[in-house]
Amino acid sequence: MTAPRPALETAAMVRAGELSAVDVLEHHLAVIEAGEEAVHAFNLVTADQARAQARAVDATVAAGGDPGPLAGVPVALKDNLCTRGIPTTCSSRILEGWEPPYDATVVTRLAAAGAVAIGKTNMDEFAMGSSTETSAFGTTRNPHDTDRVPGGSSGGSAAAVAAGFAPLALGSDTGGSIRQPAALCGVVGMKPTYGTVSRYGLVAFASSLDQIGPFAGSVADAALLFDAIGGHDPLDSTSLNRPTPRVLTVLDDGVDGMTVGILTELLDGAAPDVAARVHQAAEALAAAGARVEEVSVPEVTLGLSAYYLIAPGEASSNLARYDGVRYGLRVDAEDTVAMNTATRSQGFGAEVKRRIMLGTYVLSAGYMDAYYNQALRVRTRIIEGFDTAYSRCDVLLGPTTPTTAFAIGAKVDDPLTMYLSDVCTIPSNLAGHPAISVPYGPGEDGLPVGVQLLGPALSEGTLFQVAAVVEGAAPPLAAPRVTTGGPA
């Protein structure tokens, strides 16, 4: 089996007229055809629209034009990114069949960069979950072992890249929903600084934490995708109006003279084989010229509790919009309140109901200060703790997840145990900081391990620089069993 062609190479060849975007697309559609039944990465494969986009890219090249930095590269989109006229479900019955009247800004930017949107990927319902098992449309399976979860909530996007269905994918990360599935599926996944990628057209879960970010088979391909989607957007009032770090140009800059802190709190709960990989990555960075030391940020141990007060609080408010009035499911009843209640009770799955109720409770009179406001104060403490660490370290290093991929069904009936899957990724969301997961060889069970690099706000350049060194030292990982991907 040959390795899939990197997106960077595909784009360069398409721009040079050496490779047709239509051929690239048809190759990936064939890979999907062969492997999708076993993996179920997609809610919808948009073959017709993708063919039209690919033909337009080829026509631009034929006419002497430049389609852009992602010319002809298929990209899979998490199904919470709005696509005009194409169903966007968030893997929920309540949005089944809904066709957004507008495109998300990232979708517009991908098209402008010459990318080809190949389909909408499965996810935990409204991004609430860590395994893709809360999807109303069935579980996505890990391409490395189809009895295991791919992680979540962006499990479909991670699995799509791992299985060779698409070289690139977009996900969203509220508490680890890009990095955790990237780690479990053996691909690169990155959560940008809050505000660097527009959230316009991303269906809201927890607005102060949500960020869109890239999945790719390599650090360089992730950099290519990040550079294409970032930057200020007047349509998102939380978008940062300042220069976004460019990352593709810094990948060869190395780590000589940098200080890397091993974040001890993230290692405390990690399985021995995962912790061993983190230490190996640290040794590789030291061998490449970085100073490596252990760093403690005790505040991050409060992150999980704070997150499961803040995120459900914001979600309960955001999901109030699903009322059966303007779009999506309506279950008829005698009056409007009964209609709202019947629609929401039938349309939402158990995990979404659980989080809406948790959020409603922690925001209700008498409890808001003890829970929600207290969690916001913890958030301040976590940021201060990171600030102290970053006064000494350029980046922090830890595991992305405590274990490799767990079995389908193992945690789905025990919410708190499932929530603990996100313990290593949540602190970066609470702080608004960027973080990236890079595959670092197999664990004892042969499944992928991800190591995580964390940095302060807007340190994407440094993160990608270090990630490239980590990737270069990573032990090889067996190709996924279901993949049939190779160069187009």
Add this chain to the structure above:
Amino acid sequence: MPEPAHLTREDVAHVAALARLHLTEEELDLFTGQLAQVLDHAADVASLDLAGVVPTAHAMAVTNVLRPDEPIVCLDRDEVLAQAPSVEDHRFRVPRILGEAP
């Protein structure tokens, strides 16, 4: 300070009504136990002394985001209404509200 472990079935039923959710008896039992478990876990946060710490609502504070007061293209009305479950005279149609006559 409220005691998280004392979350009752009645509390959960009340919260469900506030959230416009109807729960079955089985769901009420299940969710009462599960929500109490999560709130128990959050007791480490609820019990901290953080007096004087300023809450952070947004990590990257952006304030007073304004744009010039100029008309721009907005969503097409018919395209938006085409997604609605029920429409009448270019408006969203809903069942009766409160005790009005139908």
